[in-house]
């Protein structure tokens with residue numbers, strides 16, 4: 002998909018997270034090339050001390066590559082990685098003082114849990130007696146006190162991942178990196194671990210980069226979210242920025258569900274698609290093609306009535322329900338408006354009218370719920 | 380282990396053990412016979428044939444040659460098989476699967492076919508009845524085992540485990556010493572022991588390529604049994620079985636055999 006810049010929002014976001022705070026982790030144009038293929042392309046990113054950054058993006062967009070370059074397990078083809086002001090891009094990984102948690106846990110199978118956690122402390126020449134207390138503290142922190150004598154294979158996936166977290170944190174690294182740490186866990190455990198990781202991260206106030214392709218994870222856990230696409234940063238901003246004010250069509254489409262409709266800008270406050278004319282904010286554009294994004298859950302579906310009776314939402318279109326999909330907490334309607342198929346989501350708990358396939362309805366939405374991206378879509 | 384260990388299963392295992400170890404019940408008493416011919420039970424007892432065995436010059440020479448060949452084969456097989464296994468597990472390159480199949484193909488061929496093929500090639504290369512020839516022939520048999528075992532060992536050691544150690548501050552040498560080596564050691568020892576035993580035991584292929592100047596212990600025993608039927612064969616067998624058990628015992632005690640052979 003082509004990136005369509007939205008007027009008034011730069012790729013790095015209007016509201017850069019922590020504009021006031023100085024960056025602790027700073028990526029300055031890091032690039033990774035595999036032969037002629039550029040996996041990460043001139044990436045710039047600032048992360049203030051103690052913040053949790055979520056790196057979000059589709060498979061193959063370069064998230065792991067970026068993380069491994071920060072860790073030092075991959076060399077950079079260009080650019081600088083600064084931690085607290087020093088460029089570490091050329092430092093070997095074992096001298097970087099960075100904690101890394103792997104998707105597959107990567108515990109040392111021939112060592113006990115305690116030995117696993119103690120390893121990093123041993124490498125730092127910490128005294129034996131201190132190691133013992135710090136290992137026990139770390140295991141308590143991840144709610145595994147007393148598990149020290151077990152071997153990794155005697156523990157469940159979730160427990161192993163917590164050991165791996167304890168092992169990374171016990172050395173008090175300058176930065177913590179997590180590469181999809183929850184993707185091998187089942188949905189319920191993932192929810193629990195999400196909360197736990199976030200709590201620990203905030204308690205230790207450790208600067209953290211969290212790679213995920215799960216947008217819920219990124220939006221719920223992180224102080225700021227970097228959305229990547231094709232090796233580039235498509236947007237960096239707070240979860241709310243990313244969701245409510247996507248900088249471009251890619252972000253709007255990737256994060257959350259979206260109706261992306263091809264249309265035309267008629268004036269600074271008017272767009273046209275299909276047979277209708279709708280009120281919205283075009284961010285100053287007066288004409289030209291545009292892609293208009295409307296979130297399905299911002300579309301209100303009401304029983305069919307005359308459109309001229311004017312909707313409270315300002316924008317409305319008639320349609321016929323094509324398909325009804327029940328997803329548990331929401332019902333999704335595919336509504337044929339004659340020229341487009343509009344997706345709408347309605348909470349089942351709201352007690353609203355349930356519509357059947359074939360029924361005629363009126364869809365309504367507010368001007369501020371239309372995101373207009375000037376330029377063509379394809 | 381899947382399922383429960385039931386009584387019929389125990390009986391089955393017992394029968395298998397009896398079948399495998401049964402010959403020992405005959406061979407062990409026979410080796411302490413003082414008779415001139417193989418008779419069971421022996422008429423008189425003693426260590427006559429053990430003494431004869433150690434005094435048999437051709438046999439002792441063959442024993443030394445076999446020892447030399449087996450040691451050389453073990454070292455060379457590991458030297459070739461280890462990097463091959465590493466490359467197959469850690470790198471992806473075109474023809475990787477084909478290479479794996481090719482390297483392990485000799486496992487599927489009957490020894491007699493291999494022996495004949497090796498004979499045909501070695502005649503031309505003037506390798507028949509030479510130390511080099513025997514080592515080369517045995518390597519064809521043992522290297523696939525090394526590659527098989529070591530690829531398994533490498534796949535139980537994902538690169539991320541070594542990387543995790545690196546991120547915790549371990550230098551490349553420390554990673555090798557504390558992580559890579561201990562985790563590969565069982566596979567390494569298993570490959571070495573298996574290579575050694577296979578080479579030391581190998582008779583079919585060796586029969587094709589040994590000559591009067593250079594012969595291995597199993598071939599020498601084979602020749603001996605063909606012409607003589609005295610209890611010395613039993614004494615040799617007992618010595619070989621004891622040596623093998625000793626090796627297995629040491630591995631079991633130091634590493635745990637079940638761990639070595641795989642899960």
Ligand SMILES: Nc1ncnc2c1ncn2[C@@H]1O[C@H](COP(=O)(O)OP(=O)(O)OP(=O)(O)O)[C@@H](O)[C@H]1O
Pocket residue numbers: 035038040058059060061062063064065066067214
């Ligand atoms: N060793 C390599 N040689 C060539 N290309 C590579 C190599 N490693 C990764 N790539 C390519 O670089 C791109 C980025 O890979 P990366 O692993 O960073 O993706 P990712 O965002 O982590 O994806 P996922 O969500 O699937 O983990 C991919 O297109 C991948 O094919």
Ligand SMILES: [Mg+2]
Pocket residue numbers: 064065066
């Ligand atoms: Mg990845």
